[in-house]
Amino acid sequence: MFMEEDDQSDEQLAQEYLSGKEEAFDELFSRYFGQIRYYLLTRSWYHKDDNYIDELVYAVFRVLWECLEAKGFKNEGPGSFRRLLCTIARLECYKHDTEHAKNPMTTSAMFPSSFADIPIGTIDEPVNDEPEKESTMDKLNKTLVKLTPDEQKLMRLVANQVKYKDILKEPEFCKYSLDYLKLKIYNIRNKLKKVAP
Amino acid sequence: MAKKSKCEKYGMAITDYILGEQMDMPESELFSHVANCDNCRKDLVNWRNTYAAMKNKAYLEKPEVQQKYRHMLESIKQGKACPEANLPKDEKLIDIQWEIGHPAGTIWNHLAKHGKMTMEELVGKSSLKPIIFERAIGWLAKENKICMTQAKDAVYVYLTPTEQIIARRRQTEANR
Numbered sequence: 345m346f347m348e349e350d351d352q353s354d355e356q357l358a359q360e361y362l363s364g365k366e367e368a369f370d371e372l373f374s375r376y377f378g379q380i381r382y383y384l385l386t387r388s389w390y391h392k393d394d395n396y397i398d399e400l401v402y403a404v405f406r407v408l409w410e411c412l413e414a415k416g417f418k419n420e421g422p423g424s425f426r427r428l429l430c431t432i433a434r435l436e437c438y439k440h441d442t443e444h445a446k447n448p449m450t451t452s453a454m455f456p457s458s459f460a461d462i463p464i465g466t467i468d469e470p471v472n473d474e475p476e477k478e479s480t481m482d483k484l485n486k487t488l489v490k491l492t493p494d495e496q497k498l499m500r501l502v503a504n505q506v507k508y509k510d511i512l513k514e515p516e517f518c519k520y521s522l523d524y525l526k527l528k529i530y531n532i533r534n535k536l537k538k539v540a541p
Numbered sequence: 542m543a544k545k546s547k548c549e550k551y552g553m554a555i556t557d558y559i560l561g562e563q564m565d566m567p568e569s570e571l572f573s574h575v576a577n578c579d580n581c582r583k584d585l586v587n588w589r590n591t592y593a594a595m596k597n598k599a600y601l602e603k604p605e606v607q608q609k610y611r612h613m614l615e616s617i618k619q620g621k622a623c624p625e626a627n628l629p630k631d632e633k634l635i636d637i638q639w640e641i642g643h644p645a646g647t648i649w650n651h652l653a654k655h656g657k658m659t660m661e662e663l664v665g666k667s668s669l670k671p672i673i674f675e676r677a678i679g680w681l682a683k684e685n686k687i688c689m690t691q692a693k694d695a696v697y698v699y700l701t702p703t704e705q706i707i708a709r710r711r712q713t714e715a716n717r
Binding site: 366369370373377378381382385386394398401402405406409480481484485499500502503504505507508526527529530533536537539 | 552553556557560561562587588589590591592593594595596597598599600601609610613614616617618
């Protein structure tokens with residue numbers, strides 16, 4: 345009986361790639377593309393720029409590919425591939441971010457227009473590298489479904505980086521004042537609090 | 542009580558800050574508060590992560606991402622530089638397959654269905670923008686899918702004999 349591709353563990357796929365099955369890397373890429381992108385969005389100091397994040401995603405998978413090509417992966421049981429990928433992602437993110445900032449260890453570098461000086465560790469809570477029981481994306485989808493249609497539309501616009509002034513031009517929201525719109529988003533944000541760590 | 546309403550004020554500012562909007566207070570005031578308030582610091586991280594998840598979801602749902610994803614995978618394996626790495630901010634990569642290949646397919650289908658026609662008729666039937674139409678015609682010509690003839694008053698386009706056979710076969714299969 346054939347085993348479904350999805351049933352294979354990451355470690356099995358990495359081993360298959362090492363033994364010459366090129367499609368195994370495609371499967372790993374497809375499995376982790378969205379997750380690594382989210383991981384980098386939460387870690388990078390420049391997360392507002394989509395192109396920057398795409399460059400980072402590319403760099404992570406490029407290093408992973410080089411690592412596999414150089415037989416740099418050892419299967420040390422379940423989770424070992426994920427740990428390798430998270431380590432690469434963390435290091436690449438740090439490397440790229442430091443290249444973009446003169447003094448990256450302070451909040452003033454993270455948020456260039458501020459004069460505050462908070463060590464980065466206090467504000468950038470570590471993200472758990474281990475697989476979660478329920479992914480953030482699943483939690484987000486479940487929570488978004490519970491919002492009213494107007495709230496869902498508003499969050500879609502916000503997620504697509506539409507500015508407040510442009511949201512206020514939409515037919516559903518043109519009667520809102522700027523303050524009311526801000527309050528509305530703030531209230532929805534409180535409903536979404538359990539989505540992310 | 543006073544503490545709660547004070548934090549609410551910063552909560553609104555955190556929302557605006559993460560969304561890159563104008564805040565009702567200077568950034569330095571927000572960060573001095575965040576440095577001293579555990580709840581607001583957690584709130585800032587939580588909203589940043591939630592917003593990242595929302596942005597990621599919106600990004601992954603875009604139709605062009607599949608193409609970008611394929612480009613990226615191919616480039617990684619071929620050891621090429623990231624396709625979009627050195628582009629200026631206001632420029633983006635044109636997805637050749639999507640923006641020229643697909644319109645070319647539309648034109649091919651029209652020619653398969655209606656046979657030989659003038660360039661003007663084909664533009665009208667395909668409903669493509671002139672610039673896209675020209676690129677797509679170039680694509681088909683380069684791939685030897687079409688023939689063109691110049692008459693006194695018009696340029697005629699039709700599928701090459703091989704493509705006509707393929708078109709007839711597809712039609713027969715579709716009718717079964």
